Amino acid sequence: MPTKSLFPDIEIPNVDIWTLLFERKDRPYPDDKVIYLDPDTNRSYTYAQVRATALDFGKGLKANWGWKRGDVLALFTPNCIDTPPIMWGAHWAGGILSPANPGYTAAELAFQLKDAGAKALVTQKPFLETAREACKIAGIDEDRIILMGDEKDETARFKHFSSIKNFSGTSRFRKAKIDPKKDLAFLVYSSGTTGHPKGVMLSHTNIVSNVLQSANAGDYQLTWTGQKDGQGDKILAFLPFFHIYGLTVLCHQSLYSGWQLVVMPKFDLERFCAHIQNYAITFAYAVPPVILQLGKSPIVANYDLSSLRMLNSGAAPLTRELVEAVWKRLKIPIKQGYGLSETSPTTHTQRWEDWQSTIGSVGLLMPNQTAKYVSAEDQEVPAGQTGELWIKGPNVFLGYLNNPEGTANALTSDGYFKTGDVGHQDAKGNFYITDRVKELIKYKGFQVPPAELEGILIGHDDVDDVAVIGVYDESQATEVPRAYVVPKKGVEAGKEKEREIVEWLGKKVAGHKRLRGGIRFVDMVPKSASGKILRRLLKEQALKEEKD
Numbered sequence: 001m002p003t004k005s006l007f008p009d010i011e012i013p014n015v016d017i018w019t020l021l022f023e024r025k026d027r028p029y030p031d032d033k034v035i036y037l038d039p040d041t042n043r044s045y046t047y048a049q050v051r052a053t054a055l056d057f058g059k060g061l062k063a064n065w066g067w068k069r070g071d072v073l074a075l076f077t078p079n080c081i082d083t084p085p086i087m088w089g090a091h092w093a094g095g096i097l098s099p100a101n102p103g104y105t106a107a108e109l110a111f112q113l114k115d116a117g118a119k120a121l122v123t124q125k126p127f128l129e130t131a132r133e134a135c136k137i138a139g140i141d142e143d144r145i146i147l148m149g150d151e152k153d154e155t156a157r158f159k160h161f162s163s164i165k166n167f168s169g170t171s172r173f174r175k176a177k178i179d180p181k182k183d184l185a186f187l188v189y190s191s192g193t194t195g196h197p198k199g200v201m202l203s204h205t206n207i208v209s210n211v212l213q214s215a216n217a218g219d220y221q222l223t224w225t226g227q228k229d230g231q232g233d234k235i236l237a238f239l240p241f242f243h244i245y246g247l248t249v250l251c252h253q254s255l256y257s258g259w260q261l262v263v264m265p266k267f268d269l270e271r272f273c274a275h276i277q278n279y280a281i282t283f284a285y286a287v288p289p290v291i292l293q294l295g296k297s298p299i300v301a302n303y304d305l306s307s308l309r310m311l312n313s314g315a316a317p318l319t320r321e322l323v324e325a326v327w328k329r330l331k332i333p334i335k336q337g338y339g340l341s342e343t344s345p346t347t348h349t350q351r352w353e354d355w356q357s358t359i360g361s362v363g364l365l366m367p368n369q370t371a372k373y374v375s376a377e378d379q380e381v382p383a384g385q386t387g388e389l390w391i392k393g394p395n396v397f398l399g400y401l402n403n404p405e406g407t408a409n410a411l412t413s414d415g416y417f418k419t420g421d422v423g424h425q426d427a428k429g430n431f432y433i434t435d436r437v438k439e440l441i442k443y444k445g446f447q448v449p450p451a452e453l454e455g456i457l458i459g460h461d462d463v464d465d466v467a468v469i470g471v472y473d474e475s476q477a478t479e480v481p482r483a484y485v486v487p488k489k490g491v492e493a494g495k496e497k498e499r500e501i502v503e504w505l506g507k508k509v510a511g512h513k514r515l516r517g518g519i520r521f522v523d524m525v526p527k528s529a530s531g532k533i534l535r536r537l538l539k540e541q542a543l544k545e546e547k548d
């Protein structure tokens with residue numbers, strides 16, 4: 001029998017995101033609660049200002065371009081406090097949002113614009129040239145670029161955010177009709193860890209569900225009031241809004257629950273620490289590369305981070321060793337959550353009170369979902385045994401855009417989504433994720449999860465960062481694990497050190513998990529903007545090395 005969430009089912013109303021957030025009868029906090037704060041400019045948005053700006057922007061879209069239900073608006077910007085009202089304004093007008101990574105080249109952005117069928121794009125001045133080029137490739141008129149920020153450039157043809165959002169007096173436009181279960185709210189792109197990013201179709205109901213699932217079974221210890229200054233929890237928001245993790249938990253969850261966000265355009269360790277100290281930040285959603293820096297970087301020691309009540313880690317495997325190292329060093333507790341773009345995203349989360357007793361687990365299944373681990377033959381396996389995780393619930397996506405084959409492979413006829421991740425659950429309903437099916441190293445008849453080896457190697461005193469991949473060994477006719485190690489400053493990285501680390505690991509793991517592919521010392525480990533190790537890049541490098 002598939003596992004049902006241990007939490008009681010919650011009612012998911014059949015409403016769109018706008019209705020959930022802005023027509024909510026039981027909103028616990030007042031209109032003037034500050035939700036988004038920009039520490040660089042001191043600009044902020046209260047709840048009422050978010051709503052008014054969104055409404056204005058939505059009307060502007062209709063007035064300027066006759067925006068229609070189903071029209072796609074692309075976002076190409078680092079985190080900015082104007083992004084949430086822009087998104088919800090577009091929703092009000094019936095639009096679908098497709099946020100893109102601001103690190104994209106024009107060609108990468110053009111791919112997404114074309115794939116998503118974007119009608120217009122929002123960006124900022126430093127990204128304008130790339131945006132223009134991409135729009136040209138994708139056949140989007142330059143007149144359909146909206147520029148955020150305060151500067152107006154009168155010479156350009158693109159529209160300015162402020163010029164499109166001053167329609168507040170206009171009452172001739174109405175909110176678009178939306179079918180929450182069928183109409184898309186977002187076309188997000190997966191991280192592209194295993195290949196090309198996939199366009200993931202998320203309905204309004206998908207997002208509404210995940211906001212409510214989290215509000216009931218996620219970080220409900222966070223409050224809009226209380227804490228030291230009576231202003232509630234303060235959350236540091238550096239995860240990219242263009243990725244589903246930041247999009248749902250930062251943009252949507254904060255407004256639903258009344259948390260205040262201090263918004264960073266992107267992650268930077270020094271500023272991360274300074275903001276925590278200066279704003280008495282109480283919580284942050286994070287990813288393993290950030291946790292790694294907290295555990296290892298000397299910078300951290302220069303700041304007082306004691307206001308942090310808890311950190312959440314998601315998006316990639318986090319090991320027991322790292323959680324314990326941060327706790328020992330900084331006394332900051334870390335819990336885990338798990339999710340995917342396809343599940344809007346959060347499906348599992350550790351309860352705060354469990355962070356230490358179920359360390360290494362991604363926690364409990366959130367409400368209204370069922371899940372099972374299945375064998376390679378698609379048969380459910382019992383608790384304790386390893387399998388691929390399948391999930392069913394109202395937060396499961398509608399399919400991949402323009403990719404019926406991918407959709408058919410990912411969704412079963414009875415509504416389960418095959419996550420592609422392997423793990424197991426214990427008898428108490430705690431779920432564990434070991435690795436991705438695709439990334440398991442196959443050494444002879446054995447499977448070796450690279451994330452497990454990385455977790456142990458990180459604990460070596462001379463290792464600053466590490467990634468493990470499988471490389472093919474002709475002589476043994478099998479894949480063998482190899483580590484790419486970033487040595488700590490001052491460590492002499494050579495054959496001697498390689499031998500020492502290989503032996504050190506060999507004493508800690510079963511025979512088949514030893515680093516038979518050796519170690520390569522590198523300057524950095526390639527990671528995606530959403531915090532994942534890009535093992536495919538290292539594999540390409542290894543193949544190239546072999547040919548040379």
Ligand code: ATP
Pocket residue numbers: 190191192193194195196197198313314315316317318336337338339340341342362419420421433435436530532
């Ligand atoms: P693509 O599907 O394009 O290859 P991706 O799967 O990395 O990219 P996302 O949807 O951003 O794109 O990430 C989902 C993946 O992140 C999951 O399949 C899982 O492998 C990983 N993940 C998320 N949370 C955790 C966690 N707590 N522990 C381990 N892995 C996690």
Ligand code: MG
Pocket residue numbers: 190191340420
């Ligand atoms: Mg994926």
